[in-house]
Amino acid sequence: MKICIVTDAWHPQINGVVTTLSRTAETLRTWGHEVLLITPERFATLPCPTYPEIRLSLVSPATIEHMLSEFAPEAVHIATEGPLGWCARSACKRMALAFTTSYHTRFPEYVRMRAPVPMKMSYSLMRGFHGAARRTMAAPTILDELEARDFNHLVPWSRGVDTTLFRPRERKEREQPVFLYMGRVAMEKNLPAFLDLDLPGEKRVIGGGPALATLKATYPEVSFTGPKTGEDLAGALAEADVFVFPSLTDTFGVVLLEAMASGVPVAAFPVTGPKYIVQEGVNGCLDSDLRSAALRALKVSRKSCRAFAGEYSWTSCTRQFVTNLAPTRRLAH
Numbered sequence: 001m002k003i004c005i006v007t008d009a010w011h012p013q014i015n016g017v018v019t020t021l022s023r024t025a026e027t028l029r030t031w032g033h034e035v036l037l038i039t040p041e042r043f044a045t046l047p048c049p050t051y052p053e054i055r056l057s058l059v060s061p062a063t064i065e066h067m068l069s070e071f072a073p074e075a076v077h078i079a080t081e082g083p084l085g086w087c088a089r090s091a092c093k094r095m096a097l098a099f100t101t102s103y104h105t106r107f108p109e110y111v112r113m114r115a116p117v118p119m120k121m122s123y124s125l126m127r128g129f130h131g132a133a134r135r136t137m138a139a140p141t142i143l144d145e146l147e148a149r150d151f152n153h154l155v156p157w158s159r160g161v162d163t164t165l166f167r168p169r170e171r172k173e174r175e176q177p178v179f180l181y182m183g184r185v186a187m188e189k190n191l192p193a194f195l196d197l198d199l200p201g202e203k204r205v206i207g208g209g210p211a212l213a214t215l216k217a218t219y220p221e222v223s224f225t226g227p228k229t230g231e232d233l234a235g236a237l238a239e240a241d242v243f244v245f246p247s248l249t250d251t252f253g254v255v256l257l258e259a260m261a262s263g264v265p266v267a268a269f270p271v272t273g274p275k276y277i278v279q280e281g282v283n284g285c286l287d288s289d290l291r292s293a294a295l296r297a298l299k300v301s302r303k304s305c306r307a308f309a310g311e312y313s314w315t316s317c318t319r320q321f322v323t324n325l326a327p328t329r330r331l332a333h
Helices: 016-030 061-071 083-094 107-114 119-131 143-148 212-218 230-238 254-261 272-277 290-297 302-309 314-324
Strands: 002-006 034-038 045-048 051-057 075-078 100-103 135-138 154-156 178-182 202-206 223-226 242-245 266-268 284-286
Touching: 002 016, 002 061, 002 083, 016 034, 016 254, 016 314, 034 061, 051 083, 061 083, 075 083, 083 119, 100 119, 107 119, 135 143, 135 314, 143 154, 178 230, 178 254, 202 230, 212 223, 230 254, 242 254, 242 290, 254 266, 254 272, 254 302, 266 272, 266 290, 272 284, 284 290
Parallel strands: 002 034, 002 075, 075 100, 100 135, 135 154, 178 202, 178 242, 202 223, 242 266, 266 284
Antiparallel strands: 045 051
């Protein structure tokens, strides 16, 4: 099948959306599908206000329409609601092509953190964007919430983890534990809730983002490593005793699976993503008192964390994605 995936989130960004789309496209190709990725790499870009690591593509619907006409996809998936996503949506409507979308990120909440934009207005915009799709894929963790906000045609799309890269490794002996966060260093990740905790041992933060410089200056006792990738990232993650995830807004949290696959238990608040993934005492601990969760997680078996993560694969994730796709046959007017 010829599949076109359109996304505003792409490398060199390091986040769950980019990981999911990259691994999905890679798996699709190994199965023999022809995949066209329309990403910011193909266009001139501008930095996103307040978040310069995110690049906004300078593109028009006509450009996307031309690319779709040349590729003649049998399925189109629009993964994000940025400039590329809106232009692809417009192009598909003009060409009378059916398409699917996916809901990855709580943009209304993130926008509200940075500007006085009512969430009611932002959610109305999001419903309009996804309402034109045949189906909207979302993590099982957030389906009920989106339904309550009147999103339609929702279907589940779970996530996976690379258990070859993310695996338990030999660790150095030490007297004090290491509590670690890995991911974007941005205000929506609620990092002070972790960094302010009175915990024994060492706190480490892996990742980059717009809040990195401020947090490094505010918390000089914390080890901020900056972004890491590949074996360097996986090795640093496996060194931790507990993965502390302070976010209140993530829709899933691929990093949680990566930590578990590395044998590292998770401590988190009992909110949307973690509630679905973390099983008390099996692969981590949940508590409105994050310190209590982090200390309890020290006693969780690293083997049981690894075993739980083994149930998630990119193969099953991609199979679900293909099942959710809609043929691009021309729509009736």
